[in-house]
Amino acid sequence: MDRRRAIGIDLGTAYSCVAIFQHDKVEVIPNELFERTTPSYVTFTKYRRLVGSDAKYQADANPNGTIFNVKRLIGRRYDDAVVQNNLKHWPFQLVIDLEKPKIMIEYKEQLKLMTPEEVSALILRKMKQIAEDHLGGPVTDAVITVPAAFTDSQRQATKDAAVIAGLNVLRILSEPVAAAMAYGLHNQISGLRQILIFDLGGGTTNVSVIVIYKGVLDVKSTSGDVQIGGEDFHIRMATYFIEKFKREHNIDLSKNKHAKQRLRSACEQAKKTLSSSTQASINIDLFHENIDFKSTITRTQFEKINDDLFVSMRTIIETTLRDAKMDKSSIDDVVLIGGSSRIPKIRDLIRDFFNGKLLNQSINPDEAVAYGAAIQAAILSGNQSEQLERILSLDVAPYSLGIEAKDGQITTIIERNTTIPTKQSRTFEVSPSYQADKIVTELIEHDERRPKLPMTPFLNQKCDVDIKVFEGQDGLAINNNLLGCFTLSDILFSSDVAPQIEITFDIDANGILNVSAIDKTSQKENKMRVTNDKGRLSESDIESLIKKLERYDLENN
Incomplete structure (x- = not known):
């Protein structure tokens, strides 16, 4: 067994993915249900803790105990605009502790506070376990991806979560760079290519211009919006249907957590349906008391209620090109990643912006980031494959x-x-x-x-x-x-x-x-490693959470 093998993990807002480079190729590793992506969900029931698909299945029945979107919390203060804007949409309870957000859950008939790092660690531990089950042995080394727009604090907090999960972080890698590595290796790029990566994740939108030349990936610019992601389409749709239900039944369910979570789940599926059909149905039995809720939404209606988000995405593309000092005509390929990049309106918008250019669909948008992270992990762990000999990535600082x-x-x-x-x-x-x-x-x-x-x-x-x-x-x-x-x-x-x-x-x-x-x-000299948040986890906090995670594992078995 190769002790130096390392995995790549795309720790996503909505879904996570793990991959490994072995036998001269990247292999995306399926979970126990043979799914190639795993929901970034954690549920605490009365007696058990569930992570991944099992946790997501519990969300409708147990909204208070199901945690998701934790990537929108990690490394942020409680008063951060992103946290405050999402508070009313989360069914789980968030409290403030030393200026940081913490999640209150009930587990084994006790109330417990959990940090976002702790929840992320549970998801990372799940991805680690998926890899170990598949490979038949322990895995410790990993490259973990984050949005290009993540701040120093968010990168540090993600690294802390990985340590709690029992991982040795070889690199915190920006998602667009990972996607560009996947594009470069998959397409065997040898000459000069100037590409634009459009990354619509569950919680953020990031656009990067990357130049690939002789295996070197040079990020020229990156821009984005931390408040536009795939999850926001679900929120907009759920709000639309809550208003519709109110008009039809004179009942306001905007503060009903159970109803909102069921509707949110239905809207996620409807969004996916609208990527291939012009109309989607919402059917929820006993939505409220004895009332069933049945409705439809057309693709045109979906596009109308999200029109301002689409306008913002175009602006992000324009900003990124301007920062790179490039004209859109100089872009050789436009690569879309993230599940919501399948939305037809987004594809039409980008295609029209680039004057009808065909979008590059050579890599799976759900798996591209993990694919690239696995490449970087192999390089950093000393893999001698000829496929990796000339690949070098150069990222950029997202903020001044x-x-x-x-x-x-x-x-x-x-x-x-x-x-x-x-x-x-x-x-x-x-x-x-x-x-x-x-x-x-x-x-x-x-x-x-x-x-x-x-x-x-x-x-x-x-x-x-x-x-x-x-x-x-x-x-x-x-x-x-x-x-x-x-x-x-x-x-x-x-x-x-x-x-x-x-x-x-x-x-x-x-x-x-x-x-x-x-x-x-x-x-005289003084120095600091920037932590960006006086409430960041200390080494003793991390050690304590590692032991806490081990206790959870024992209790679950």
Whole structure:
């Protein structure tokens, strides 16, 4: 048995998929029901915990105990707009704990709080088990994919979930890059190809422009919307039918969790039907009390209630091309991934945008991301297959990264869409002032042409310099996402020249950021690995959750 074999996992909002590269090809691994994708659902019944297909089957009967869409929670604060916008649509109970969202469930007649990382770990553990059952032995190493637009915090939290699940993460890989790797290997691309990946997942929409040349995948730009995904079509349809039921029966079911979950499940199936038919039926027996609900929706009606989402998708494509400094005529292939990319309106919209270009359908949209993750896993685990010899992926930073400087302005150190891994430094001068007899400081980017700041009033005194790290595109710090803060202490004003601080941002191949700062005079240094959330799981939290997961396994057997 090869101890270095590694799997690729597409940890999806709605469905997850696992694959492995072996015998010179990628193999998508089916679950125990011979399904090639597994629902990203976890259910707690009175006596058991269920994950995957079994959990999804329980959702209608046990809405309060069934957790899904956890990918929209992981790495976010409770007050995040995405969390707040989805609260009213989730049947399970969400509570705030140290500014983080936690899920309250009842299990073995006790109320328990679960972190999003813990729920994701259960799904990852399921995918790990699927692979182990198929391969006949333990698997530890994995590449796990995330949306291109995932923040540093969300990537870190996903990695934490994998550790809880008993996995060693070789790489956190962006989904469009994984899809491009699948496209490149499947189509045996050897020359220059410029492709656009349109990724409509369950929870996000991401578009990336990727150039493939001699096996090197170079991401030129990526853009997206974290509030548009396949799940949102289900929500729109369910809202449409709840209003229709209200008109017909004068009964408002908008707060009835059980009815909404049954309707949501029916709408998911109707959405799939509308991809191949012009009309779909909704038939729910005893929908409310003794009332059966029977209705239909046409493809035209579906497109009308989601029209603004389609408009937004076109805008994302335009933004991505503009950021890549490319015209749409220079795109050789348009590759669609994600189950909802099968929606005819989306395909028509993209085809029309590219002036009738045929869409590339060479790879399965449900499996492409796991397929690419398996390729990356094989490369990182040292697989010597000739098929993999020339494949190299270069991802980009999805957001600009910088620090708060004077007057609350942002000074960008790494620009959005910079190829990663990358390491970049800037030098700043300390700008001091007195406030209530205390020295407070701001940072100004060093410029040899600017007149020197007078330091005489501060000579031989010491100060602390706070370094606040942000991600986002706005020029004002307050309008961006604070990733973290650390301090350089006891900086001495030793001359009439302002102390200079060199700040370095280092993003690794997983898209995870490390920041360091050094006083160029004293060589005092401090650094931080950005966690983006003071409520992030500590090492002891992770260890505790690993043991908790092991107890769940024992109780379930």
